[in-house]
Amino acid sequence: MKLRRKLFFVQENGKANRLGACLNFVLVMGLFVAVFWLSLGAINVHLEFGFLGRFWLRIWDGFWMTIEISAASLILSLLIGILSAAGCGSPLLFVRYFFRIYVKFIRGTPLIMQIYLFFYIVGTAWGVENRFAAGVIILSTFEGAYISEIIRGSLLSLEESQLEAARAVGFTRRQTLRYVILPQLVARTLPALTGQFASIIKDSSLLSMIAVIELTQTIREITAVNFRMFECYLLLGMLYLCLTLPISFVSKWLERRFQYEN
């Protein structure tokens, strides 16, 4: 009875027993694999991954392109997000409405619609022909709206008492920004921003719609030649997980690191 509690339930301290964690992890993974395996058997598919070896160079290029697009978008979207968060609180009504409408529009519409709209209408009209650049701009505009909200939320959660204390100890505005506001803002936004980076990586797959040869587009091209959808998309999922899982661990670690906030 005691052993069963230890192995299958969350312990009193709210955590899992180490052995129980391993056992249940294996069980859950086993269940996923079994369901998948049975489904494949039911439709008579036998997986054969050998052919992928011929395409490894293209897959590597696509994989690398995804990383490049995501990294560039992270930087640009961060800049847009900071600008927009500041703009949303601007005393100038024009600036305030500009950024608020931008955030509402982007968050309220699907990315795929924005990709078509920007690339084929705005992009064509303004002569943005480089697909990499267009992809990064579109993705950054999209993610920037979410980052803007993350930063705005953190700014709003900064307590007035902290700013008053900064004035009381005699800090100038610049010192308050540097020693009080920025460190607290970073602590609050960093875990969420890291999580957003994982979203950027996943969302970059939609840029395949405008034929940016990133990972998803590469896999689509390969399947178009040999029709081995299952193997290709399984591999695609694994490759995305290789990128997003470590990021989610980093995000969790950062959350623990800045726990004093809670």
Next chain:
Amino acid sequence: MKIEFQGLTKQYDQEHVVLKPMDFSDDIHTLAIIGPSGGGKSTLLRILGGLLLPTSGQVSVGGEELPTDERALQKYRQGLGFVFQQGGLFRHLSAMENITLPLEQVHGYTKQEAARRAEELLERFGLGADGRKKPSELSGGQQQRVAIARAVAARPRLLLLDEPTSALDPEYTNEVLDVIHELKNEGMDFVIVTHEMGFARHACEKVAFLCEGSLLEYGDSASLFVHPKTRQLERFLSRLLEWNVSE
């Protein structure tokens, strides 16, 4: 320390008058501001501390007039120490850093000097082992003692305390009041807004009674508590004594 104000008022809008016209002039060492909640005590203390500007009137502390422009106000605040009711410590810094950062950045101490001063104060206030802890890892009483240590670290000419114990459990209240009392014995001048009548009466030389934005009474603590002149103070004191264990 000479504290003076003339025609001091504070109001946020037509209906919301926090401080009615007020005049005051005296040389004080230790002053307690008492009175019912919402009477303007904290507002008055914030004005003295240069954290809030009065709507009208003149204020001077130790002969230095309260300035109105931000740059001069920064300078003015640097000469004072302020302790808040709660949440005044920087949450992302350790107890030690809370003390050393203003010393280094505002008062020009070197890293070593600031660390030495912080260690000395933490040790003296019984926090020698807690320097590395963040505010959230300290009890309410410990947090307030760190806040006091930070406020006195640069040897201010006047210490201002805004209800430093009212957010604390009774067991922590005394340890904080003891620290303030110790500072008094060392000659530190302070103004404290407090609900701790025992402290106001026995540890502060002067007491000011503020009610509905007016300074109704002011005098020696020894006589003010025994012979209240106004009905408001009488009623305020009798309400406080209603549930007093010794009565």
